[in-house]
Amino acid sequence: MKALVLAGGSGTRLRPITYTSAKQLVPLGNKPILFYGLEAIAAAGIREVGIIVGDTHADIEAAVGDGSALGIDVTYIQQDAPRGLAHAVLIARDFLGDDPFVMYLGDNFVVGGITEFVQEFSAGGPDALFEHDPVNALVLLTRVDEPENFGVAELAADGTLVRLVEKPKDPPSNLALVGVYMFDRHIHEAVRAIEPSPRGELEITDAIQWLVEQGYTVRPHELTTPWIDTGKRQDLLEANRIALDFIEADTANADIDAASRIDGRVVLGDGVKVVGSVVRGPVVIGAGTRIEDSYVGPFTSIGDECVVLDSEVEHSVLLDGVQVEGMRRVADSLVGRNVKLVRADFQPRSYRFLIGDDSEVRFPT
Numbered sequence: 001m002k003a004l005v006l007a008g009g010s011g012t013r014l015r016p017i018t019y020t021s022a023k024q025l026v027p028l029g030n031k032p033i034l035f036y037g038l039e040a041i042a043a044a045g046i047r048e049v050g051i052i053v054g055d056t057h058a059d060i061e062a063a064v065g066d067g068s069a070l071g072i073d074v075t076y077i078q079q080d081a082p083r084g085l086a087h088a089v090l091i092a093r094d095f096l097g098d099d100p101f102v103m104y105l106g107d108n109f110v111v112g113g114i115t116e117f118v119q120e121f122s123a124g125g126p127d128a129l130f131e132h133d134p135v136n137a138l139v140l141l142t143r144v145d146e147p148e149n150f151g152v153a154e155l156a157a158d159g160t161l162v163r164l165v166e167k168p169k170d171p172p173s174n175l176a177l178v179g180v181y182m183f184d185r186h187i188h189e190a191v192r193a194i195e196p197s198p199r200g201e202l203e204i205t206d207a208i209q210w211l212v213e214q215g216y217t218v219r220p221h222e223l224t225t226p227w228i229d230t231g232k233r234q235d236l237l238e239a240n241r242i243a244l245d246f247i248e249a250d251t252a253n254a255d256i257d258a259a260s261r262i263d264g265r266v267v268l269g270d271g272v273k274v275v276g277s278v279v280r281g282p283v284v285i286g287a288g289t290r291i292e293d294s295y296v297g298p299f300t301s302i303g304d305e306c307v308v309l310d311s312e313v314e315h316s317v318l319l320d321g322v323q324v325e326g327m328r329r330v331a332d333s334l335v336g337r338n339v340k341l342v343r344a345d346f347q348p349r350s351y352r353f354l355i356g357d358d359s360e361v362r363f364p365t
Helices: 033-043 057-064 085-091 115-121 186-193 204-213 233-244
Strands: 002-007 048-053 073-078 101-105 108-110 137-143 151-155 161-166 175-183 218-222 227-229 261-263 266-268 273-275 278-280 283-285 290-292 300-302 307-309 312-314 323-325 340-342
Touching: 002 033, 002 085, 033 057, 033 101, 033 108, 033 233, 048 057, 057 073, 085 101, 085 186, 085 204, 108 175, 108 233, 115 137, 115 175, 137 204, 161 204, 161 218, 175 204, 186 204, 204 218, 227 233, 261 266, 266 278, 278 283, 300 312
Parallel strands: 002 048, 002 101, 048 073, 137 218, 261 278, 266 283, 273 290, 283 300, 290 307, 307 323, 323 340
Antiparallel strands: 101 175, 108 227, 137 175, 151 161, 151 175
């Protein structure tokens, strides 16, 4: 079995962060989102992985390399523009051949991995659930609050898949397609048979619907573990919170003075200095960062070479090189690389900004 991972796309919902970085490389627990999916693929026993890349291909390739560090063998496949998930299957035909494969959206976060679903789909395998009932496609579903923003599945009373609709104005259910699919070779016929949608893309929902209408077996599977589409700030912070729930404390290579206190599960990278501060986990702090006269609260990830001075930070993600000084308090925030959040004493007292396009700043009343 192979895997096809989608790591193109522009990440418009995470701007301005994604103006300068691929959305799939935004960190959760100081590890790129993309790596969680690649590790899940490797854990399922899949080694051959094709990664669809777009304008941010240089960043993706620099981070992932040949995949050997993650236990996989990577082939990069260039997509000239975002033309839909089914288009990604279309251009990956030579890589995929006639082999069954997992398609995984690189900015999705699936707790618990995908091993059981690979086993469920792999007809004839020792753990296959349907070895006498071959499945042509397996789609993962989860219940969501705003189904109109997703591809939505309609199921019959017996649980079989009736139809799929992409971002419907009147959703037939609240069961959304998760960004993980499994297909056999018949999907290649499907993606060639469909036409672009009104938004000009080849939709994977249309391709799966074609399989259903042609009588192929498409089995739905509702997730019982959390799934998060990390395309928006609040969702990314929630995914970061979940990722930090799995860390184990490690402060062996940090410099912590006697006036500081470390509570709970805290990971401190090489050369981290904690001076006169409280760090209350779960928290991950990257190499070379300094925390001084500050409080770092639960569910916070701080990148490499940051400075937090005389400040409070909680339930936030700070990327590499961030400086926070004299701030009470930073919470529920996603802060991009090399950003400075500094309280300055000057007259006349005023707010001073240097803010890029699509930024968001909120002040307490």
